[in-house]
Amino acid sequence: MGKYAEDARELLELIGGKENIGAVSHCMTRMRFVLNDPGKADVAGIEGMKAVKGSFTQSGQFQVIIGNGVADFYNDFVAVAGVEGVSKDAVKQAAKKNQNVLQRAITAIAEIFAPLIPAIIVGGLILGFRNCIDSLYLFENGTKTLAEMSQFWAGMDSFLWLIGEAVFHMLPVGICWSVTKKMGTTQILGIILGLTLVSGQLLNAYSVATTAADSIPYWDFGAFRINMIGYQAQVLPAILAAFTLCYLEKFFRKITPQVISMVVVPFCSLLLSVVAAHFILGPIGWKIGSAISSVVYAGITGSFKVVFGAVFGFVYAPLVITGLHHMTNAIDLQLIADYEGTMLWPMIALSNIAQGSAVLGMIWLQKKDARAQEVNVPACISCYLGVTEPAIFGVNLKHMFPFICGMIGSACAGVVCVAASVTANAIGVGGLPGILSIKPVFMPMFAVCMAIAVAVPFLLTAVVGKKKGLVTGNRAMERVPEESGSQEGSGVSGGSRDENMGKGQAFRAFLDGMVIPLKEVGDGVFSEGIMGEGLAVRPENDTVTSPGAGTVIVMMEDSRHAVGLLMDNGVQLLIHVGIDTVDMKGDGFTYLVKQGERVSAGSPLIRFDREKIKKAGHSDVTVCVVTDAGEAEIIRMLTGMRGTANETEIMVFE
Template sequence: MDKRSVQQIVQAVGGRENVIAATHCVTRLRFALKDEGKVNKEALEQIDMVKGSFSVNGQFQVVIGQGLVDKVYNEMIEMTGLAKATKQDIKDAAEAKLNPFQRAIKTLADIFIPILPAIVTAGLLMGINNVLTGQDIFYDGKSFVDVHKEWADVASMINLIANTAFVFLPGLIGWSAVTKFGGSPLLGIVLGLMLVHPDLLNAWGWGAAKEKGDIPVWHLFGFDVQKVGYQGQVLPVLVASYVLAKIEQYLRKRIPDAFQLLLVAPLSLLITGFLAFIAIGPITFAIGNAITSVFVTIFNNVPAIGGFLYGALYAPLVVTGMHHTFLPVDLQLISSTGGTFLWPILVMSNIAQGSAALAMMFLAKDEKLKGLAVTSSVSAYLGITEPAMFGVNLRFRYPFIFAMTGAAIAGMFITINQVLAPSIGVGGLPGFLSIVPQKWTPFFIGMAIAIAVPFALTYVFGKFKKETK
């Protein structure tokens, strides 16, 4: 390992005096910096061992690579005299610099990122079930299991396994949210599962029960409280988790240690449970439905504009970290309407960023940039766009703009054709598995647009730009 390169990295991020704390993950150095304006990105990315750099949620991250990053980190610590820090230390230092709006977005990210693997896995499994049960995929007017009935129970079991993460989604969110808010994760799980207890009316049957006037109720203190579950809902468990964590913290400070086991958890759950069913649940359920109605109304009335704008703006949202705010909206749309029209546009955006980065591979003369463009484009095609965006496209600007253009056109096309995803899967080329089979054709056309338009525009402009220099 070249010690001089490590020294150059420290100098490029503003020097020892600009570093509050530093740690590393599997592939990246993570810095909490006093002033990111002092970073010399051009000098940083000229260092051979640096594969790219970007800033997110108050952290400045330098991509080094697996296997080498820990050696670079240890050398940097020895060279600078910095104390070794944990990821949480960096998060805390970075969060202190965020404004309230940025903190709110980061809170959502911290809650949903840990449960995202479960949701994506469920989406992939549901995609397999869609292939087995969708009509006109293998046979005209029939599904695979209609013709091969011996596979029907296999599809049924796959569907059960896949649906579990969505049916018990409040349990997953409860665990992650209560942990984030400083409460006991186990109580968060219990709270989430309590909101989908089988004794409650299933949320998906609430509309039909309301029309019939057949919603079960509890009679509490002279009030009728609906016995309704919150399957697939996001807002009720988010707010209830915050309340639970704060009640638990309050009680732990005031109840003697000898009685905490007997009192803290029961009182926290009891109080939160009553509040959840009496006030939090009904209010947030109505808010969630209102949010859903706004998006549905926009995309029903002006689908071309909605799809174009969301396709164009999704990548900038990723740059700011605000894209995390739309995952709850996707989940709410799936719960309320049976499918989301936003997530398929996300796939178009990711593919478009990969295509623009791939075009840069053909334009670049620097071997390091060529390698980064290839690897980051493959990553983007599989749903992870940060290396392509921060390592290649944003560095040259025009690939990023042309990727936004391709994503906007593709997003407009698939929205006009009412492409829906009943689940969330891999946000890249395998994303078709999460699309209803009847809409595969327009989705594939949208993917072709997202591949061809950014690639062609980036390549042609790049060639023209070099010729005019």
Template sequence: MAGFANDAKKMLELLGGKENIVSFTHCATRMRFVLKDQKQADVKAIEELSCVKGSFTQGGQFQIIIGNKVSTFYDDFVEASGIEGVSKAEVKTEAKGNLNLLQRLLANLAEVFAPIIPAIIVGGLILGFRNIIGDIALLENGTKTITAVYPFWNGVYNFLWLIGEAIFTFLPVIITYSVCKKMNSDPVLGIVLGITLVSPQLMSASDYVQAVATGGDIKTWDFGAFHINMVGYQSQVIPAILVGILFSVLYKFLKKHVPEMISMIVVPFFSLVPAVLLAHTVIGPFGRVIGDGLAKIIQVGFDSSFSWIVSGIYGLLYPLMVITGLHHAMLPIDLQAAETVGGIYTFPVVALNNIAQASAVVAFVIINRRNAKAKEVGVPAFISGYLGVTEPAMFGINLKYLYPFVGAMLATGVTGMISRLIGVIANSVGVGGLPAFLSMKAQYMLPYIGVMALCIVLSILFTLLLSKTSLNSENRKKN
């Protein structure tokens, strides 16, 4: 038997036996279980298993952090339990039975945006690199950019926008595809639907606003008795979500009621055409107003005379949002803000949280430097945290021992205030760890690197200090 066979048998018993397991699967580092009764799981004993680096419950799933060898453990658990694992999608569906209405809404939103995140991160990195070579005067005594001096890098700058434009300008296409896939309608028709929102035939939103302000010509479809403005929804998030939902509802309704012999013709036509018509007359304009409104609410808070306080509170509370899943609701608002107000105010704070969580683990390893288990769990956790993946740090260590979590919260709150005081704004969502500076607007990159360094220092310092208090369970045991 493989090396995890004994631990797999013990875990099965500690989870309440096979009769308490509804389904299970695994991701890159975690086993994910849907349990009939989560109270039957002996969490403390599970976390004492040699292969376990931590556990937490989120999205109706009991998740156990194993590490990079999780696929090997998964195979051993299948053999030990006699239960076949299922896909992540099936586990998520079954886990929703453990969620309330708000949690289900957030879970569905997360599933729509989860496949999009890699593209958004790539786009953010591209924008950041273009900032460095094309917008910061680094050469000839600070008078010229790299692209102004070197034709090769000017070519790179222009070429990379091919990818950046595909990700950000045509973002509605990605979103409508993801919505349709999530709602089990036709994702290919979802792509077509998305293209109708960003077609080159349409005026961009900025051109439309300028035409209205200057009295210029506005392109329209002329139906004789009425006209429809030919205005696009490039980079818009909320309109794309609403239109994707509308199309999917129409598609599924028709699929259910139209006879199968004519279904292939009737269903696509009578779901796509009305959806596109409503997109450009009702749903799209309404979605734009909602999206712009949400983005401007964020802007008001972060642009007010108390913006540094708002940013600090956001940084302090963001880790709690992650625990509850509320942070998923921020991504569409952030993406909308990038288009509406020209930047993202919240992402600099989000990235500082990731850095703080990783740095708190560094302090934890220092405190427990004589503990081999702490090093084994902690070192991979803070390395992945600095690279933007914080689950092993946050759930595997910081929440478990509490004082590192509080230390990270305090550091994020303080540096969130400082970040806003110096005016840091991000171009886009990016990698939420040390590479995050690439996502900031060009003029804020260097100051933000300084804020990141301060965040590391403060997080380690706060965690070291809090380890001496009653927040550290070891101190409570001594007393």
């Protein structure tokens, strides 16, 4: 038995025993379980284990964060449990069996919208900025906007609509592309299908309501006519059409001889899907989407709208945990298309703020606990900027009462928000910047709602935490004054090695590119600091090199996307190429070293294909985490600058 045998036995008991394991695998840092009955897992007990750094549930998988030693832990676990591990793809397939139809539909929607979120955020920011320059009457005693006062800003307002229109009016193009990417079919066909839904030959969807029925253009086929209507900003028509294209392509690919498949498959699948989209699916999807948006709109504006606001504000954060919140993207976009605005998005932004304010309460309660603040502070900041997962999973759910306090604050703000009919004309910008997406006439009232979302959760968390006698702790952490090129520095508690190990050494950049703090990486586990202190590089080249002299101690032979190093000064590092690139199963990655091999500063470790990572829909940002700081008392993380591999110092240990 290995060194993790006892921990493995404890974990086996806490997850509900061997009979509760549907499937198990691991990636570079985490054990991945599909549990037959997730309710049997003692999450609090698991997170209390010394070998465990945290846990979370995602897409039907229960993931336990172990760190660099996960491969050894996994081997000991399967030996102790008497189970056989499976591939990560098999775990995903098993996880889907754990999901009901609704959960699978939500997972599909989440996977469709995930690649589109950056564009939607940009579009929301653009429209928010245009709000400020063309709709806020701030000049000449409140009678004129900036665009009316300045020809430059008037031109800028008009110019920026290029981006806003491309994001929201042309949304069906992005949806069709994303569906084909998810389904593994030809993505250019998805793009073309999307373009046929928003073609300039069609009557713009925004003009349908104001156009007389006899003035709507149509295709005349003699025996019947089909209206030439576009589907700008429509979600369901695009999703239905795209899935039809995917299944048609798979069908024709299966029955068509290989020698003629290049012609027959794309021609038949695209032609039939475009016909289906305009003849059947488009009109049906439009009616279904309109029906959903009308029901939601009735709830927001009806006699019980205050109750709706309270309930939605209270339950939105739990929806984030289950993944159900992804459905609100489609509903928001449909509301904007049908009613030229959405009252859901403002409440979503307020929920972000409320959970961040609960973390702010924890920051106050744990002001003397330097280690806790390493997680609390970045989680609070990211939450205020609209990304709630680090706050929810990293802080609030661990203590539970901050999570509930945040829900209560969100409900209070939601009541006021709906009562005042606060409306956004775009989505994507959450948290405090969410005010940019609000229609100018409602901005003052939304500011009041934001104040409620800040004050109520903070006060409740502070009061409840104090009554619970939450210990602030006194773990010391020395802060290092920022130097030229340094954006953050933090002390890290040491272990029990030789007193000089881990001290007085600098490590160099492992890639060419911009060096950034972990909080900018955008991954919950790394950004929260669960794996440890570190930084990341946005790469400009394709070969990871060793930041110093040491030995290769961890490799992932099946995915080849990460490597663990034991440096000569006793520090252990994990270098992880890309975010979620484990899904690529090694395609595009090549190890240039072997397990146990000695390396020096600048030794090539991994070569990766940036284009393949991009085409797979992943970020190629490469993370370096200190998983064991040895005896170092201070680590200087030198970020906010461009690094050159094997030249620029990025970490200093003292």
